[in-house]
Amino acid sequence: MSPEEVDLSTAICGVHLRNPTMLASGIVGLSGEVLARVARCGAGAVVTKSCSLKPRVGHPNPVVVDYGAGVINAVGLSNPGVEAMVAEIRDARELMGEERVPIVASVFAHSIYDFGTVARYISEAEPDLIEANISCPNVEEEFGQLFSSTPYVAAQVTRRVKSSTNIPVIVKLSPNVPNIAEVAKAVVAAGADAISAVNTAGPGMLLDVESARPVLTNRVGGLSGPAIRPLAVRCVYDIANAVSVPVIGIGGQSDGRDVAEMISVGAVAVGVGTAVYRRGMEVFRHMTTELAELMARLGIDSIERLRGRGLPAGAPGRPGSDA
Amino acid sequence: MIPQMSRITRVLFENRSVATFELDACVDAEPGQFLMVWLPGEGEKPISIMDPDPLTITVARVGPFSTALHQRQVGDAVGWRGPFGRPFTVDGRHLLLVAGGYGAAPLHFLARRACDAGISTTLALGARTGDDLILVDRFRAIGCTTVLATDRGDVGYQGFVTDAILPDLAQFDRVAACGPEAMLYAVARMCWDAGVPAEVSLERYMKCGFGICGQCAMGDKLVCKDGPVFDIEELRHNRDFARFTRTATGRRVSL
Structure with a gap:
C-alpha cells in the first residue's frame, strides 16, 4: 500500500475532516486571517482561542516559557470577547473560501449560567462545533476550582451549554483529576456530543534560581508538549474505555507516530498545540504526511481501521463496539 | 528557553527619557531580532538588540516596565531570553537605514554588521526635536x-x-527601516514605487514572543515569529499594515 492510498478522513459528530490534525485551542487562533492560514497549512480543522462574554487581558508577561521537555503557560485566557470572536470566525470562513475546513469555537465563562450565554452568542457565527473549555488551570485563583474537577459540576456546565445551542458540543476535560473516566461519563450523560482531552496538566511551577522567583508572573501554569504526552494518551485511553462519543486527543503530539498513537487509543482526531511552535505552522502538513506513511507501512488504509486498536475488545470507544 | 540573569555593567542616558x-x-x-527582557516582579517586554557583544539595549521610559528598568543601576540583575524573530538581510552595496525616534536602536546593530561587511551605509533619522535624535554619534563612529x-x-x-531622503532614494540598492508604522508605510510606498528592495521592522503587543499565543497577529502574519522584520513585498496586500x-x-x- 502506498501512502496516497491511505484514507485520512475522519469525522466528529457528522462533521467531516479531511485529516485528523486539528489546531488546538489557545494556539495562534485569535484572528480569522491566521485561522485561515492554519487551514492552508493543512490542518483538518481549526479551533479558536477560547472566548468569554467580556474581553480579557489575561496575565502579565512572562506567560509562556519553553522549558525543554515541554512548555509551561499561564496566558490567562486573554481574548477580545465573544462579540469580536464572532467577527473573527466569520472572517476566517470567508477567507477559507472553497478550501474550507471545519471551525470549532472554543468558549469559557466564570459561571455555569454564563457558559450558556456565551454559547448562545457564539452560535451566531455558525461554527461547525462548539468546544466548552471547562478545564483551564491558569485561572484557579480567579475562578476557583476547575469546572471539570468534579463530575457533577462538569455535567451542569454541559447541560447549560447544550440547552443554549443546536450546534454539537465538545467538552474539554482536564487531566488533573483522580478519575477522568468518571468526568467523561458525567458529561456524556449530560448531553456532551464529543470530548476533547486533555487541557494542560499541573499546574506546574518554574523557578529562576538566582532571583528565587517563579518565572511566570502568575507563578504557576499549565504544562503541555512532549512532557505530558503519555499522560494525555492514558487519559484518552480511559475515556474511550468508558464512553462511545468521539474523542479529540490532545497533549504533546509532535509527529505522525504520535497521532497514530493517540488514534490507536480511541481518538477520532488530534489537537496540535506546542508542536505548532516547535515545527512551525506547516506542522499539519508534515504530521499528515508522516501519518499516511506510517499507516501504509502498517497496512492500515483508514483512520477508522486505525482507531481503537490499542483498546481492549469491547471498549465503547472502539469502532464496531455496540456500547 | 528559560530567562537568564545578567548584570548591568554600564548605563548611559541618551537624553531625558x-x-x-x-x-x-x-x-x-x-540584527533586527529581539529579546524578551524580564524584571522579576515587574514583567517582561520585547526589546530590540542595539548591540550583541556586549549585549546592549536602548530603552525609552514610556510605561511602568521601562520606568522600573530605568531605576536599575550598575550591578543590578536583568533577565532575558532570546533572540527571537526574523532578522534584517545584510546585503547590497549602498544601504539606507530609515529610523524614526527609538527605531534607531535595532538599526544600529544592522549598521554595525553592514559597515563590517563593507557596505556603504547611510542613516536617515527623524524625530520630534534635536534632543530626540538618539545614537547619532554611535552611528557616525562605526x-x-x-x-x-x-x-x-x-x-x-x-x-x-x-x-528628506526621497530625492536621493535612487542612490541606494537596499532600504531597512524601523520606527512608527505611519513612517514605515511611507518608506514602503516610496520603495514600492521606486522598485528598491526594502525591509521594515514592525511592532505589535506581544505576549509569548515566539509564535504560540497569536496575540501579535497582523493580517495572517505573527509579528513575533514571521517578523518583526518583513520584506515590503510581503506587506503589499496585508490588511492590517498601517491600518x-x-x-x-x-x-x-x-x-
Missing part, C-alpha cells in the same frame, strides 16, 4: 553617513525624514 544598558553577556543574534530631520527643524531637515493593530485583549482596532 532614553537610556542605554550594557550587560555582562553577549548574544548570538542577527562609519555611517547621517541625514537628520526634526519636526521642529531645530536640527537638520524640517519635516518628515522620508521627505489596524490589536489591543492587549486581542481586539482589532484602527491604528
Whole structure:
C-alpha cells in the first residue's frame, strides 16, 4: 500500500475532516486571517482561542516559557470577547473560501449560567462545533476550582451549554483529576456530543534560581508538549474505555507516530498545540504526511481501521463496539 | 528557553527619557531580532538588540516596565531570553537605514554588521526635536553617513525624514527601516514605487514572543515569529499594515 492510498478522513459528530490534525485551542487562533492560514497549512480543522462574554487581558508577561521537555503557560485566557470572536470566525470562513475546513469555537465563562450565554452568542457565527473549555488551570485563583474537577459540576456546565445551542458540543476535560473516566461519563450523560482531552496538566511551577522567583508572573501554569504526552494518551485511553462519543486527543503530539498513537487509543482526531511552535505552522502538513506513511507501512488504509486498536475488545470507544 | 540573569555593567542616558544598558553577556543574534527582557516582579517586554557583544539595549521610559528598568543601576540583575524573530538581510552595496525616534536602536546593530561587511551605509533619522535624535554619534563612529530631520527643524531637515531622503532614494540598492508604522508605510510606498528592495521592522503587543499565543497577529502574519522584520513585498496586500493593530485583549482596532 502506498501512502496516497491511505484514507485520512475522519469525522466528529457528522462533521467531516479531511485529516485528523486539528489546531488546538489557545494556539495562534485569535484572528480569522491566521485561522485561515492554519487551514492552508493543512490542518483538518481549526479551533479558536477560547472566548468569554467580556474581553480579557489575561496575565502579565512572562506567560509562556519553553522549558525543554515541554512548555509551561499561564496566558490567562486573554481574548477580545465573544462579540469580536464572532467577527473573527466569520472572517476566517470567508477567507477559507472553497478550501474550507471545519471551525470549532472554543468558549469559557466564570459561571455555569454564563457558559450558556456565551454559547448562545457564539452560535451566531455558525461554527461547525462548539468546544466548552471547562478545564483551564491558569485561572484557579480567579475562578476557583476547575469546572471539570468534579463530575457533577462538569455535567451542569454541559447541560447549560447544550440547552443554549443546536450546534454539537465538545467538552474539554482536564487531566488533573483522580478519575477522568468518571468526568467523561458525567458529561456524556449530560448531553456532551464529543470530548476533547486533555487541557494542560499541573499546574506546574518554574523557578529562576538566582532571583528565587517563579518565572511566570502568575507563578504557576499549565504544562503541555512532549512532557505530558503519555499522560494525555492514558487519559484518552480511559475515556474511550468508558464512553462511545468521539474523542479529540490532545497533549504533546509532535509527529505522525504520535497521532497514530493517540488514534490507536480511541481518538477520532488530534489537537496540535506546542508542536505548532516547535515545527512551525506547516506542522499539519508534515504530521499528515508522516501519518499516511506510517499507516501504509502498517497496512492500515483508514483512520477508522486505525482507531481503537490499542483498546481492549469491547471498549465503547472502539469502532464496531455496540456500547 | 528559560530567562537568564545578567548584570548591568554600564548605563548611559541618551537624553531625558532614553537610556542605554550594557550587560555582562553577549548574544548570538542577527540584527533586527529581539529579546524578551524580564524584571522579576515587574514583567517582561520585547526589546530590540542595539548591540550583541556586549549585549546592549536602548530603552525609552514610556510605561511602568521601562520606568522600573530605568531605576536599575550598575550591578543590578536583568533577565532575558532570546533572540527571537526574523532578522534584517545584510546585503547590497549602498544601504539606507530609515529610523524614526527609538527605531534607531535595532538599526544600529544592522549598521554595525553592514559597515563590517563593507557596505556603504547611510542613516536617515527623524524625530520630534534635536534632543530626540538618539545614537547619532554611535552611528557616525562605526562609519555611517547621517541625514537628520526634526519636526521642529531645530536640527537638520524640517519635516518628515522620508521627505528628506526621497530625492536621493535612487542612490541606494537596499532600504531597512524601523520606527512608527505611519513612517514605515511611507518608506514602503516610496520603495514600492521606486522598485528598491526594502525591509521594515514592525511592532505589535506581544505576549509569548515566539509564535504560540497569536496575540501579535497582523493580517495572517505573527509579528513575533514571521517578523518583526518583513520584506515590503510581503506587506503589499496585508490588511492590517498601517491600518489596524490589536489591543492587549486581542481586539482589532484602527491604528
